[in-house]
Amino acid sequence: MTYQWLTYDTTTGALGKHSQTQSPMIQTTTVTVGTDAPKATTTSTNTLTPSTNTTTSTDKEGVVTTTTVAIAFDSNLIHPNQAIIGPFDGVTVVMNADEQAAYNQPQAYLYQSGAFVTNSAWPAQQLAQAKSTQIATLEASMNATLSGGFTAKTLVGTATTPHTYPTDSSAQSNFTGVVSAFTTNPNKTTATILTLDAGWVSHTKAEFFGVYSDGDNWKEAQYPQLATFVAQVEAATTVADVQAVVWTAATY
Secondary structure: OOOEEEEEEEOOOOEEEEEOOOOEEEEEEEEOOOOOOOEEEEEEEEOOOOOOOEEEEEEOOOOOOEEEEEEEOOOOHHHOOEEEEEEEOOOOOOOOOOHHHHHHHHHHHEEEEEEEEOOOOOHHHHHHHHHHHHHHHHHHHHHHHHHOOEEOOOOOOOOOOOEEEEEOOOHHHHHHHHHHHHHHOOOOOEEEEEOOOOOEEEHHHHHHHHHHHHHHHHHHHHHHHHHHHHHHHOOOOOHHHOOOOOOOOOOO
16 A cells, blocks of 8 residues: 655645655554553554544542543654645545645645645746756767767778768777877878778778768767757747757768
């Protein structure tokens, strides 16, 4: 069983959504014998209905025993400036339509004067959240593109179509090493480079630097592409428009 409840800030009316599998209700039994100090025991209970039940009995010597059993929401689950709405049983649905709507999207509502009201600030907050999420998704997609390989324009050897090259960290390190080798050794004329379509392929110095230049141009084309998409997200006025901006890699 899942227990669900809402809390609301007693000052702002902002809602908080909560759930747990253990009952949020606490049963407290207080027993007072005569004038003795009351003794209380506390145990969890599965009931969701707050209640208080008091019974008294008198023995033959006239000593009165009072037993009070109280069931209430566990105050440890509520912040000092909050109050409880509910709780709601997640198995047996006891929420009305307003409660369910507020529980499903608590940011969209406030609880004021004993009723749910629309949070007028939520549409702007929702739009801002959507923009932040979409921009992060675009950035992650661009990074995936940058590490996913590129197809060069430079032809190598007798190939009639350009090769595709890896661009992960290992491949970048290999490219840097070849640049250094060609730079420091004027007698070096070829280098064997890993391609994704044909495995290891021998490149002349000119072919290699042609591919290297292609890779640099391809990489540099992705950053303004990202900037264009981010600008579209920032200019969007609805969540749907924000989410419609998706990443596509730039050509070069």
